[in-house]
Amino acid sequence: MALTQHDLLRLLESLRSADGLALVREVAERLLQELIEAEATTKIGAEWGEHTDVRTTWRNGHREKTMTMQAGALELAIPKLPAGSFFPSLLERRRRIDQALYAVITQDGGREVVGVMVGDSETEVFWAQFLRSLRERGLSGVRLVIFDSHSGLVEAIRKIMLGVTWQRCRVHFVHNVFAVIPKGSAEMVAATIRTVFAQPTANAVRAQLDTVADMLGRQFPKVRAMLLEGKEELTAFADFPHQHWRKVQSTNPLERLNREIKRRTDVVQVFPNPPAVLRLATAVLAELHDEWIAFPRRYLSNESMNALYPDAPTVLPATSDD
Structure with missing residues (x-):
């Protein structure tokens, strides 16, 4: 017009x-x-x-x-x-208002959603505010944070959650690798990197990462640099019980929650303000949280959690996903 x-x-x-x-x-x-x-x-x-x-x-x-x-x-x-x-x-x-979502695995191997916040962008300021709110509500004793290497989140974790171990999501890392290699090489490179996460011991995991970096580095020097630079964060999972490895190598469980929120918000499409988004997201997460609590299927088994918390009180047996 x-x-x-x-x-x-x-x-x-x-x-x-x-x-x-x-x-x-x-x-x-x-x-x-x-x-x-x-x-x-x-x-x-x-x-x-x-x-x-x-x-x-x-x-x-x-x-x-x-x-x-x-x-x-x-x-x-x-x-x-x-x-x-x-x-x-x-x-x-x-159109999408960024959401901060924090789901945790509790000391008894269960899962809980402990916080959600809505903001205009995923900046360090936004993530720092969210993490401080969790800490002020009593979140403590965090052993491992699984993240997607978003710069704002990384800087906020460094400042707010001192001393915590970081695990970089292997799925997001491979997607980052795809950006620096030809499309036709993607399947081969991804399969080679996956061998790092298939090793039986922590020492073997880290040795395989060095081997893979050298192998791929002959053709893709940028991939070699990415692997070696991110080695500590990519292999942090290996210092935890072996039964946990498959479930703490990526943010996939959190992505499933995000997909459910996205499915519900896509129905509405346009929200009048951030509080409207927060109300819907909170309602969706409350439903999922209640399902986790109602059905005693632990995400991680008692035996594997006892290796992390040997002095913790005994928890009654329940079905486990391990």
Whole structure:
């Protein structure tokens, strides 16, 4: 939808009186709104009030959408359609509000969701605030943190959870490796790296990583550097009971929780504000948490947990996933 002469004059007047970030916000807000309306016109097949043979639906008002940028909050209006749905592709990458989710394996081998928080980005500040909130609520004695090497999370863990052992997710690491090798070599490289995690002892795990780094380094020197640089974090699992290895090498259990949240939030698509996202995510996690508690199927067995906590009270037997 092109700006009319009247709209142009109003915009010019507002820009004259604005300065600094206010000027940036004014221009960005107007530009984004025009692009949103243009995309809606393409989907509908007609301009406002225009009758065409290719029209598929019509506008039915707008819904408000606040978009947060470094320059400030932009107030946008998303066209509503009576038939079908519409969300601007321009905003698609910003639609997901990042969620911090922390699930733990308890001392008796069970699983619990101990916290969830919603924010605009996964920065160090965001993660530090989340981790501090867990600590203030009494979280302590953490032995191992499994993470995806997100820079903001890494820095926050270093500052908030001093002395904890880190395990870098093997799945995310392999995906990072794919970014520096030809697509045709991906299967071979992934299979070679997987041999590191199939060794029977801690010494064998670390020796195999060195061997794999040398093997792949002949053709892919960047992969060799990544393996050697991340050796300590990739092999941290090997210092824990062997029965735990398969379950603490990656963030896969947490990813399953995230997929369930995503499945439920995709139904809603657009949330009016962060608290609305938090309410839905919390409800989903509460359901999953209750399932873990209601069905006594421990994630890790008593015997394997006793190796970590030999002085812990005896826990009644229960079915285990080990």
